[in-house]
Structure formats: C-alpha cells, structure tokens
Amino acid sequence: MLRLRSCFLAQLLSSPVASPGPPLQRLVSVAAPAVSANPSSFAVEEYLVSTCGLTRPQAIKASPKLSHLKSPTNPDAVLAFLAGLGLSGADVAALVAKDPKFLCARVERTLARNVDELTGLGLSRSQIARLISLTSGARRFRCRSIVSRLHYYLPLFGSSENLLRALNRNFYLISADIERTVKPKVALLHECGLGACDIVKLCRSAPRMLSTSLERTRAMVECAQGLGLPRGSAMFKHVLDAVSFISEDKIAAKVDYLKKTFRWSDAEVGMALSRSPMMLRRSKDALRSKSEFLISEVGLEPEYIAHRPAMLNYSLDGRLRPRYYVVKFLRANGLLDRDRDYYSVFCFVEKVFVRRYVCPYKEAAPHLAQDYAAACSGELPANFKFTRAKNRQ
Structure with a gap:
C-alpha cells in the first residue's frame, strides 16, 4: 500500500499543474482515497524517502520530528496541496528536508486559508509557491500570522515582487514583531527623510535593517550624521546605506585610510564622503590602486578627486x-x-x-x-x- 501511495503522489508532484489550478480541497479529496493504510504500519522514514524524495540521511535526520504521526493522511494532504500550487518534486523534497513539520500543517484550516487570503492581497499562486520555497518560508507559512504580516509589508514595499526579493534576502522580516520592532524603525527612517521607495532600496542592500534592534538602527543613523550629513539631506540615505552594519571602529579606520591614500585633509575626506559615501564599502586594495593611477599616472590633484569622488566608483x-x-x-x-x-x-x-x-x-x-x-x-x-x-x- 505504501508503494502504491508513493507512486500516486510522486505522479501528482511531477505532473504539470494548469494555472490557476484546481481547488485545494479537491486535490486533497483526490489524494485521500488512494492512501488508506494501517495506521500502526506507517513508517515515517520510508515515507520521507519513497514519497517525499528525501535522501536516506535527510530522512533519518527528519523522521524524529515526525515520530508522533500514526498515519500518512495529513502528509498526503499536504503534498497534494503543494502539488496544487505547482511545486515540483525537487521543491517539495527541499521544503520537507528543511521543515519536516510542514507535513503536519492543517491544510484546510491553515494552508488553504493562507493561500486564499494572500491571493486576495494580490499575490499570484506562483508567487505564493515562491514564498513557501524561501528559506524559513515553509515554517512561517504554516502559521496564520503570515497573512497579517504580509498585509503590512505589501504597501510598504510597493509590490509583491519587491517584497519577495526582500524576503529572499531576509525572511526574518516575517517573524519580526511588526508593532514593537518594524514600525518604530520605519518611523525613524521616515524622520531621516527616507520615503517608502528609499526604505525598499535600503532593505535590498541592507536586508536586516528592519529586523535588527531599534537601538542598532539609531546607532547607524548617528554614525551617518557623524560623517557630516544631516537627516533629510538628499544623500543621507546613501550614507546610511554605506555605514549600515559596519562598526564605528572600522568606519574610522577606513576614513583614516582614505585620508592617507588620497592625501586628503579632514575637510576633503568629508567632502568626498558626502558625495560618494559608498567609498566606505570599497576594498583597500581597490582604493589604493585607483589612487596610484589617478594621482601618480593621470596627474590629478587630491583636491580635484575629493570634489569628484564618483570617479572612484568606476572600474x-x-x-x-x-x-x-x-x-x-x-x-x-x-x-x-x-x-x-x-x-x-x-x-x-x-x-x-x-x-x-x-x-x-x-x-x-x-x-x-x-x-x-x-x-x-x-x-x-x-x-x-x-x-x-x-x-x-
């Protein structure tokens, strides 16, 4: 019976799914009749290998988390749900290996309701499948709270694609406390003159910006101000990006290196950083080689370069x-x-x-x-x- 069930679900997971796909309840009901089995004979490890596509070492590691299962009924329904969203067998194997407890999720009570409500927010079924496939995505998706969190993030990021790109780099945004962690930082960034688009761009390059502590975000804001740019200035968002998640000691050391390498005064290094703050992210070797070229070979004056630091961004x-x-x-x-x-x-x-x-x-x-x-x-x-x-x- 296990072999019959495995063959049926393997065929379901490997078969193409027409968009937008059949109702999830129908998929579950289709899978259920073929999987009646003796509950006492259910072997989790073998099920993970033969039905879910895990390797034997992966199944051995995952099976203790599913030892309470006495029947494949719920896992079969979950696999049918995933097939209905268009996940391939390889996608399912990766998801189950990453989060074995996803097989214990309630399909009609949680997973199907999440799909319905996220579709109502504007996400397509393929985007929902991507959301589930993201790192830690499966674990979050089997909770109802994901809907309310995405309801907040979607207007902030402007589109589902922007949000998915941000979550791909930092899925902890989904687990962060919206009221106590995210909203205070968004308010702080707004106070610094950053609009919604600026925050989205900042989260692309510094994906932990909204999920880190408020104290750390404030420290980064103060560090950016310490480089001579006031909040609300046009370049402040770029400076904040440049100093994000870099310690003050490293920033001070890089400033000293810039002064020495380009023969800049305090005023000149301040001028250069105010116009091209991402110099703080350049490697010392790259900065040194450009200094040697521009000053020694081309013959440009240090002051000339300080007023035109964009040159240092080019290859x-x-x-x-x-x-x-x-x-x-x-x-x-x-x-x-x-x-x-x-x-x-x-x-x-x-x-x-x-x-x-x-x-x-x-x-x-x-x-x-x-x-x-x-x-x-x-x-x-x-x-x-x-x-x-x-x-x-």
Missing part, C-alpha cells in the same frame, strides 16, 4: 585606464585641439564616450576602436604603450 581596468589611454593617444598625436576634463571623460556613458572620442577619428586613427576595445578587455595595445612611454619622457 579601473574596465573604464578608467582604457579611456585615459584613448585621450592620451589622441593628444600625443595632435588629434585633440585642447585638454579635456578627465572627470567628464570618465563619467560619460559608453555610447557618448565612443561617439566623442573614438568615432570622429576613424580615418586619422583607424585602429583606435580596436585598440580601445582591447584595452577594455585587459590588453594594452602597442600604440597605447608607446603613448605612455612617450609621455613619461
């Missing part, structure tokens, strides 16, 4: 060096009638840079486009080598 080998080589080549060969501002050169989008500095010189420098492409891929064409050597003389 050194994929953008800064190749564009510098093109401009130097054109100047060395008399093809540019005046000096160019390197900040503009580096900041142009690719199409504009090529249109201004490559396309006009197809006849005078027929290999320039090819050489530039090679430089962007990490090579250093002979023309550019000669130009660098010539300009150092």
Whole structure:
C-alpha cells in the first residue's frame, strides 16, 4: 500500500499543474482515497524517502520530528496541496528536508486559508509557491500570522515582487514583531527623510535593517550624521546605506585610510564622503590602486578627486585606464585641439564616450576602436604603450 501511495503522489508532484489550478480541497479529496493504510504500519522514514524524495540521511535526520504521526493522511494532504500550487518534486523534497513539520500543517484550516487570503492581497499562486520555497518560508507559512504580516509589508514595499526579493534576502522580516520592532524603525527612517521607495532600496542592500534592534538602527543613523550629513539631506540615505552594519571602529579606520591614500585633509575626506559615501564599502586594495593611477599616472590633484569622488566608483581596468589611454593617444598625436576634463571623460556613458572620442577619428586613427576595445578587455595595445612611454619622457 505504501508503494502504491508513493507512486500516486510522486505522479501528482511531477505532473504539470494548469494555472490557476484546481481547488485545494479537491486535490486533497483526490489524494485521500488512494492512501488508506494501517495506521500502526506507517513508517515515517520510508515515507520521507519513497514519497517525499528525501535522501536516506535527510530522512533519518527528519523522521524524529515526525515520530508522533500514526498515519500518512495529513502528509498526503499536504503534498497534494503543494502539488496544487505547482511545486515540483525537487521543491517539495527541499521544503520537507528543511521543515519536516510542514507535513503536519492543517491544510484546510491553515494552508488553504493562507493561500486564499494572500491571493486576495494580490499575490499570484506562483508567487505564493515562491514564498513557501524561501528559506524559513515553509515554517512561517504554516502559521496564520503570515497573512497579517504580509498585509503590512505589501504597501510598504510597493509590490509583491519587491517584497519577495526582500524576503529572499531576509525572511526574518516575517517573524519580526511588526508593532514593537518594524514600525518604530520605519518611523525613524521616515524622520531621516527616507520615503517608502528609499526604505525598499535600503532593505535590498541592507536586508536586516528592519529586523535588527531599534537601538542598532539609531546607532547607524548617528554614525551617518557623524560623517557630516544631516537627516533629510538628499544623500543621507546613501550614507546610511554605506555605514549600515559596519562598526564605528572600522568606519574610522577606513576614513583614516582614505585620508592617507588620497592625501586628503579632514575637510576633503568629508567632502568626498558626502558625495560618494559608498567609498566606505570599497576594498583597500581597490582604493589604493585607483589612487596610484589617478594621482601618480593621470596627474590629478587630491583636491580635484575629493570634489569628484564618483570617479572612484568606476572600474579601473574596465573604464578608467582604457579611456585615459584613448585621450592620451589622441593628444600625443595632435588629434585633440585642447585638454579635456578627465572627470567628464570618465563619467560619460559608453555610447557618448565612443561617439566623442573614438568615432570622429576613424580615418586619422583607424585602429583606435580596436585598440580601445582591447584595452577594455585587459590588453594594452602597442600604440597605447608607446603613448605612455612617450609621455613619461
């Protein structure tokens, strides 16, 4: 009988499910007649392997959590429910291995009601399936409280897709206390001038922002203010993002490193961070190599860089060096009638840079486009080598 039940449910889990799918109660009733068994003969471990698709080690680990089950009736109904949502056999195996007690959930009383109410909130059945498949999602989904929590989060995040992306990175949002943990932090972020869209973006890069303690969030706000940007300023959200979940000691050490590496004064490092706070997230090696290139090779002044720190966000080998080589080549060969501002050169989008500095010189420098492409891929064409050597003389 167990083998017959296993074959039936395996076929159910592997068969395609038409959208929007049959009613869950119907799926449960279809599965039930085929699974009558002697309760005393129910072997949990074998059921997990043959019916749910777990490996033997996974089943051995999971079976103690299901030792109270005397019959496969409820697990069969749960598997039918999951098949009705479109979860594949592999999805179900991963879910059960992660949360064996999901097989004990009440289908009609909890799971089906959650699906109905979440559908009413605007989630599609495929999105609900993704929600269940998320890390810890199954454990939360077998509780009725998930509906009220998503009812709060959906307007905050603006769309179900935004919410699912946030939950994919931090599913503890679902378990966080809305009234005592989440809402006070949302209010604090609003006080700092962040709107709903800003909070969504912040949660993408710092997914623990809403689930951490209020005291820690306040500390991050104070740290951001300590870098010289007041609450409500346009860049404050970027500074808050940059300092999130970094200790004050590490931030102070990075500020000192920036001052030393770029030869900046206190005022200049403050200026640079106010315009490009994500420098605090850059590695020391990346900052050092860009400093050596911009100051020692290109010849830019530290003050110039401090007022234009966006240059430090670009790839050194994929953008800064190749564009510098093109401009130097054109100047060395008399093809540019005046000096160019390197900040503009580096900041142009690719199409504009090529249109201004490559396309006009197809006849005078027929290999320039090819050489530039090679430089962007990490090579250093002979023309550019000669130009660098010539300009150092």
